Amino acid sequence: MIVISRLLKIRVVFAAFIFVAFGYxxxxxxxxxxxxKIFPLYICLFCTILAFFNLILEIRHSWREAIDSxxxxxxxxxxxxxxxxxxxxRFCRYLLLLLLLYVSIWLLGxxxxxxxxxxxxxxxxxxxxWRIASVAGLAGLAxxxxxxxxxxxxxxxxxxxxxxxxxxxxx
Amino acid sequence: xxxxxxxxRIILEPSHFLMLISGVLLGLAIGILPxxxxxxxxxxxxxxxxGMDPHDAFALLIGMVAVIPTSDTFPSxxxxxxxxxxSQATIMDGYPLAKKGQAARALSAAFTASLFGGLFGAAVLTxxxxxxxPIVLSFGSPELFMLALLGMSMVGVLSGNRPxxxxxxxxxxxxxxxxxxxxxxxxxxxxxGIDYLMDGIPLVIIGLGLFAFPEIIDLLIKGKAIxxxxxxxxxxxxxxxxxxxxxxxxxxxxxxxxxxxFLPxxxxTVVDWxxxxxxxxxxxxxxxxxxGDIRGVLAPESSNNAKEGGGLIPTLLFGIPGSGSMAVFLxxxxxxxxxxxxxxxxxxxxxxxTAIWSLALANVFGAGLCIMLSKPITRLTxxxxxxxxxxxxxxxxxxxxxxxxxxGDLIALLIMGILGWVMKQYGWPRPAALIGYVLSDNxxxxxxxxxxxxxxxxxxxKGVIILALIIAISMVLxxxxxxxxxxxxxxxxxxxxxxx
Numbered sequence: 001m002i003v004i005s006r007l008l009k010i011r012v013v014f015a016a017f018i019f020v021a022f023g024y025x026x027x028x029x030x031x032x033x034x035x036x037k038i039f040p041l042y043i044c045l046f047c048t049i050l051a052f053f054n055l056i057l058e059i060r061h062s063w064r065e066a067i068d069s070x071x072x073x074x075x076x077x078x079x080x081x082x083x084x085x086x087x088x089x090r091f092c093r094y095l096l097l098l099l100l101l102y103v104s105i106w107l108l109g110x111x112x113x114x115x116x117x118x119x120x121x122x123x124x125x126x127x128x129x130w131r132i133a134s135v136a137g138l139a140g141l142a143x144x145x146x147x148x149x150x151x152x153x154x155x156x157x158x159x160x161x162x163x164x165x166x167x168x169x170x171x
Numbered sequence: 172x173x174x175x176x177x178x179x180r181i182i183l184e185p186s187h188f189l190m191l192i193s194g195v196l197l198g199l200a201i202g203i204l205p206x207x208x209x210x211x212x213x214x215x216x217x218x219x220x221x222g223m224d225p226h227d228a229f230a231l232l233i234g235m236v237a238v239i240p241t242s243d244t245f246p247s248x249x250x251x252x253x254x255x256x257x258s259q260a261t262i263m264d265g266y267p268l269a270k271k272g273q274a275a276r277a278l279s280a281a282f283t284a285s286l287f288g289g290l291f292g293a294a295v296l297t298x299x300x301x302x303x304x305p306i307v308l309s310f311g312s313p314e315l316f317m318l319a320l321l322g323m324s325m326v327g328v329l330s331g332n333r334p335x336x337x338x339x340x341x342x343x344x345x346x347x348x349x350x351x352x353x354x355x356x357x358x359x360x361x362x363x364g365i366d367y368l369m370d371g372i373p374l375v376i377i378g379l380g381l382f383a384f385p386e387i388i389d390l391l392i393k394g395k396a397i398x399x400x401x402x403x404x405x406x407x408x409x410x411x412x413x414x415x416x417x418x419x420x421x422x423x424x425x426x427x428x429x430x431x432x433f434l435p436x437x438x439x440t441v442v443d444w445x446x447x448x449x450x451x452x453x454x455x456x457x458x459x460x461x462x463g464d465i466r467g468v469l470a471p472e473s474s475n476n477a478k479e480g481g482g483l484i485p486t487l488l489f490g491i492p493g494s495g496s497m498a499v500f501l502x503x504x505x506x507x508x509x510x511x512x513x514x515x516x517x518x519x520x521x522x523x524x525t526a527i528w529s530l531a532l533a534n535v536f537g538a539g540l541c542i543m544l545s546k547p548i549t550r551l552t553x554x555x556x557x558x559x560x561x562x563x564x565x566x567x568x569x570x571x572x573x574x575x576x577x578x579g580d581l582i583a584l585l586i587m588g589i590l591g592w593v594m595k596q597y598g599w600p601r602p603a604a605l606i607g608y609v610l611s612d613n614x615x616x617x618x619x620x621x622x623x624x625x626x627x628x629x630x631x632x633k634g635v636i637i638l639a640l641i642i643a644i645s646m647v648l649x650x651x652x653x654x655x656x657x658x659x660x661x662x663x664x665x666x667x668x669x670x671x
Contacts, residue, residue, distance in 0.1 A: 047338075
């Protein structure tokens with residue numbers, strides 16, 4: 001169990017995912033026509049080998065509980081002042097919130113969902129009063145309505161619009 | 172000269188001037204909204220220009236497109252979100268500066284560099300009109316392939332001490348770019364039976380997913396303001412001084428911007444990365460890049476404005492659009508009844524100068540307005556992020572959905588966002604992935620055309636050899652300087668430490 005818990009860290013799982021993705025890309029490339037396969041095949045071939053070495057390195061690092069180090073301009077890696085387990089937990093919470101927004105868009109349509117989302121977010125996560133949250137929601141609705149007019153975009157409708165006739169911009 | 176002055180007089184007439192300012196204001200608004208760029212702006216304006224006087228329409232269209240690379244700096248610096256495709260690299264150092272409480276310095280340096288780059292582009296456009304034709308024609312597919320390869324060589328630079336992860340991230344970007352229709356023949360690749368993937372994933376989704384989504388989530392997790400310092404600092408003058416003291420960097424990157432913009436087909440989306448990579452490669456003390464080095468802001472900002480001047484050269488003189496926004500601009504010219512091509516130099520020279528003056532004046536007004544707006548906008552960085560996040564999520568979903576206007580955009584955003592967040596946490600260089608994605612299509616298409624047209628002999632072309640030498644020299648210099656300047660301290664990533 002200890003061995004598995006040491007190895008099953010997100011970084012190792014992600015490195016394995018990258019290896020599998022390139023491996024799949026390589027296998028899939030064989031099914032394409034000659035001119036279509038050359039580019040992805042050679043990239044995947046090269047990257048699969050490299051991803052394998054990277055996976056070994058990640059496993060070795062995890063096994064030794066080594067910390068990855070790097071200097072300079074690689075990326076904007078996060079530096080946390082809270083435990084990583086809590087970071088993951090919060091990430092999952094916000095991801096769930098976004099998934100709920102998506103489900104809401106599917107059910108209620110984009111305009112209505114985003115308005116409700118703004119109100120709920122401001123009221124319960126930001127902690128403002130209902131009044132401010134409602135103003136924010138209406139401001140959001142006005143903004144997407146303006147963009148809809150300017151760019152001639154119809155926002156996605158939900159299931160509810162098939163049942164109830166709602167006035168523009170909600171329907 | 173007389174025609175040039177006459178065009179200036181026309182542009183300064185109140186009605187024309189109003190059009191220019193309207194274009195500038197629209198461009199500023201579009202640039203500030205993440206994910207929207209020149210193509211969206213041009214598309215909004217196309218229905219407006221029907222029946223309009225060509226000088227007015229030029230002022231409106233060019234005024235708009237010229238300032239997007241200036242105002243798109245706001246979201247890049249203050250929120251780590253690419254304002255448009257041309258300001259992706261600005262995030263690398265602009266955002267860390269904002270986190271240090273130096274947003275004001277980063278913005279003023281960026282606007283000064285943008286102003287110079289824009290004016291430089293306009294000047295080059297003026298100078299190049301008589302000699303553009305042979306230069307454009309000397310770049311065939313093999314040379315364009317080598318230029319794309321030069322862009323890919325930046326992956327090494329942006330990988331820091333993690334070359335394997337950098338190359339893999341670049342490869343991942345190339346493969347994401349290979350989704351959908353193959354350029355060489357009518358065949359669809361890696362689309363898993365999903366119609367949405369048949370056209371590939373749009374750039375705006377990749378940019379927002381890899382950069383904006385992780386930043387928003389991280390700021391929500393932290394629950395603090397963007398700026399870690401409680402004040403904005405007094406960096407306005409410092410930013411201008413930075414730009415002046417690094418004038419050679421700005422000049423060099425403006426030249427890069429003009430060249431990349433000038434070459435049809437390479438696309439403006441990569442110009443900021445090329446100039447960012449260039450400034451790192453040619454700098455000895457580079458350990459602060461990515462942590463808030465002002466040179467990392469100056470380089471992309473000067474080049475992305477300069478590219479607009481370069482992009483107008485093939486568009487106006489040959490009818491070949493240098494970028495996506497120029498392709499829509501070309502449509503606008505046809506609506507106005509103007510036939511772009513070499514005949515413009517003889518028949519419509521007045522319009523050409525209108526374009527040049529519009530470009531120059533729009534840059535001046537754009538930079539001036541941005542500096543005026545900076546102070547109130549910068550205050551966003553010291554407001555707790557939970558107040559900004561809901562609207563950022565709104566803009567994120569809105570900007571994504573307008574890409575192809577399908578549910579696939581929203582789903583792809585979520586998937587790319589999760590990928591970007593994991594990459595960010597575990598030290599996978601996201602810029603390398605973005606460069607790979609941006610160059611994927613160019614690399615494959617130009618390689619295919621080169622081989623079809625010239626066989627293996629394409630590698631013996633003079634231009635190819637020169638570009639290969641440039642790539643080799645820049646990589647060798649980069650490695651040499653890196654080993655000479657080996658750092659003595661190690662940066663420990665808390666996330667990794669805590670994870671283990």
